[in-house]
Amino acid sequence: DIQMTQSPSTLSASVGDRVTITCRASQSISSLLAWYQHRPGKAPKLLIYKASSLESGVPSRFSGSGSGTEFTLTISSLQPDDFATYYCQHYNTYSRTFGQGTKVEIK
Amino acid sequence: EVQLVESGGGLIQPGGSLRLSCAVSGFTVSSNDMSWVRQAPGRGLEWVSVIYSGGSAFYSDSVKGRFTISRVNSQNTLYLQMNSLRAEDTAVYYCARDWTYYDSGFDPWGQGTLVTVSS
Numbered sequence: 001d002i003q004m005t006q007s008p009s010t011l012s013a014s015v016g017d018r019v020t021i022t023c024r025a026s027q028s029i030s031s032l033l034a035w036y037q038h039r040p041g042k043a044p045k046l047l048i049y050k051a052s053s054l055e056s057g058v059p060s061r062f063s064g065s066g067s068g069t070e071f072t073l074t075i076s077s078l079q080p081d082d083f084a085t086y087y088c089q090h091y092n093t094y095s096r097t098f099g100q101g102t103k104v105e106i107k
Numbered sequence: 108e109v110q111l112v113e114s115g116g117g118l119i120q121p122g123g124s125l126r127l128s129c130a131v132s133g134f135t136v137s138s139n140d141m142s143w144v145r146q147a148p149g150r151g152l153e154w155v156s157v158i159y160s161g162g163s164a165f166y167s168d169s170v171k172g173r174f175t176i177s178r179v180n181s182q183n184t185l186y187l188q189m190n191s192l193r194a195e196d197t198a199v200y201y202c203a204r205d206w207t208y209y210d211s212g213f214d215p216w217g218q219g220t221l222v223t224v225s226s
Contacts, residue, residue, distance in 0.1 A: 001168075031210075032207075032210070034207075034211070034212030034213070035212075036152070036212070036213070038152065042218075043201065043215070043216035043217060043218055043219065044144075044152065044201070044203075044213070044216050045214075045216075046211070046212040046213060046214040048212075049206075049210065049211040049212045050210045050211070053211075055211075055212070055214065085151075087151060087152050089152075089154075089212065089213075091207035091212075093165075094165050095154065095157075095165060095167065096142065096154040096157065096205075096207060096213075097154065098144075098151060098152045098153060098154060099151070100151045101151040101152070
């Protein structure tokens with residue numbers, strides 16, 4: 001089974017900061033990767049699909065990059081609504097696998 | 108308006124059974140791939156199961172043989188039958204439309220229903 005590992009687990013940042021979260025796959029997954037934002041008590045929200053495609057309605061400060069085994073989610077200028085937990089997700093025909101999550105906290 | 112509403116959660120003893128429902132409005136369940144995802148207290152998101160529009164279903168290793176995903180077309184509702192429940196199945200369970208076949212992700216999601224397995 002393919003494992004997805006995110007780093008860091010927790011990130012402290014301030015409004016306006018540039019933030020980068022990394023997701024590594026245990027083997028090559030091409031670009032079969034999505035990113036989600038999850039706030040407490042809310043439904044998760046799709047941000048990025050196919051590694052770098054921005055979901056409709058998602059602010060352009062969010063971007064994704066990478067292919068193969070290493071991927072990044074970047075928030076160019078952190079906003080108050082962005083303090084949340086972020087997950088990467090790999091998908092194939094038989095399963096979907098989430099990373100363990102990265103919590104973005106207020107510094 | 109597209110909406111997914113989960114129900115059926117609650118407190119259940121270990122070894123018991125529970126059936127979760129996901130009532131969908133705004134699109135046809137049987138024409139779409141649908142997944143269940145859970146989040147245990149203090150833990151991350153964990154994918155549970157998918158049912159494809161064609162009817163094929165797949166499960167995570169942690170629930171295989173105990174959980175069954177299904178749908179009732181006339182009710183436009185997705186289900187998750189959970190048997191032989193364990194303490195580690197305690198979680199908020201979400202349903203979501205699964206676009207991964209089209210190289211996208213899960214969107215939209217329901218608000219979740221809490222399942223607590225405890226004696």
